[in-house]
Amino acid sequence: MPMTEVSPVADLALLRVLQLASPALPIGAYAYSQGLEYAIEQNWVSDIDSAAHWLGGLLGHSLAKLDIPLLLRQYDALERDDEGALFSWNDWLLANRETAELYLEDSQQGGALLRLLKSLAVPAAIEWPQGEPIALMTALAMAGQHWQTGARALALGALWSWLENQTGAATKLIPLGQTDAQRLLDRMLPDLPAVVDTAATLSADDLGAGLPGLAFASARHEHQYTRLFRS
Template sequence: MSTSEEGARPAAISATDPAALYRLLTWLSPAFPIGGFSYSSGIEWAVEAGDIGDAAALRGWLATMLTNGSGLCDAAFLAHAYRAAELDDMASLREVAELAAAFVPSRERQLETTAQGRAFIEIARSAWNCAGLDEAVARCESIVYPVAVGLVGAVHGVPLGPLLHGFLHALTSNWISAGSRLVPLGQTDSQRVLAALEPVVAATADRALLASLDDIGGATFRADLASLHHETQYTRLFRS
C-alpha cells in the first residue's frame, strides 16, 4: 500500500466507502483463514448434554451468549482496543489486551480466542499490512481475537460501528454453523436462527459501544460450564 510505503497510517474510511465494505467482507468472512470453523465455544457439550436440541434452543442459547456472555464482552473489548489504537494510546491498548485475555473462562476458550487472534494478526500483516500495525502489536503480550479485530480495524481506518456489527455477525454465524452440524439443523433453520438474532446482535453492538471497562462482565454460567466440560468430553468434533 502506498500509505505503508510513506510511513503514514491510512486515512479514516467513510462507512459508505467501498474500501471499508471490502475489508469488512474479507476479514470477517468464513473464508478468512483463522480457523473459526474448528471451535464451538462449548456448544458441542451443550448439544450432548441436551441443552440444545433444536433451532429454538440454539437461538435461545446464542441470544444469552450475545446479551450476557462472551458476545457482549468481546464486542466491548473490540471497541476499547479500537479506540486505544486509533488514539495511539499504547498503554491503554496493552491494558485492554491483558484484561480481555484474563476474561476467558476456560483453557479451551483461551486456545480458541488466542489462536484466532494470532492468525488474524499474522494474515493482516502478510496481506493487509500498514503503518502502525507492527508497533501496536508489539505493545501487547497476548492478543485475543476481538482485540486483534479492533486493532487492525483502527489502524486501517475502518469505522468502528460497521466493524463491530460485522464482528458480531461473524461470531454469531460461526456459532450457528457449529450448531447446524451438531444438532443437526438444515440450512433453512440455520438461516432462520440468524435472522431471529438480528435485533439481538444490533442491541449488543449498541451496548458495547457505550460500555466502560468496568461495565464488562457476563452471567452465562451454563455456557461457561459447557466450555469447561468440553475439555474432558469423550467424543469431540471441535476444539472448544
C-alpha cells in the same frame, strides 16, 4: 436508473469489514463451538428454539458486555495512538476467559489474525511484541482501524462472523437443516445492532461476563468422548 452516489472510501471500508467477517479468513474460527458441542450433547440445545435461546444468552451477557465493548475501546485506543490502553485492554480481555479452552480459542485466533495482518503490512500488527498473546478483538481492532472501517461497522462484522460460525456448528451438531439454519440467522440478526448499542454505553465498571453454563460446558468439553470442535 442512476445509482445513489457513494464515497469510494465508504465502499472500500464496507468491503474490508466483509473481508474480516468472511469464513474464508484464515484464523480457524470454524474449528470452535464455544461450548455449544457439549451443550448439545447434554440436550440443553436440541432444536432451533433452544439454539436461539443459547445464542441469545451469549450475545446479551457475554459479547455485549465483554468482547464488543473491548473491541470499541481498542479501536479508540488505536485511533488515539494509546499503546498502554491497547495492551491493558488486551490483557484484561484474555484474563476474562474462564477456561483453558476459551483462552486458547481467543489467543489462537488472535495470533492467526496477527500473523495475517503482519503479512499485509498493518503497522500495529508489525509493532506487536513477538510472543505476546493477543486476543481476537485486539487483532480485529488493528485491522479495522488501519483500514478505517469505523468502529460500529467493525463490531457488527465481528458479531456476524461469530453468529455465522455458531450457526454452522449448530447445523452440524444438532443437526439443523440448511433452511432451519437460515431461519436461526433470520431470528438472531435483528439483535446484533442492539448488542453494539449496549456495548457503546457501558462504563469500565460495567464490563465483564459471568456465564456459569458456558464455563461449565467449556470445561467439560475437553472430556467428551467424541468431539468435532476444539472448544
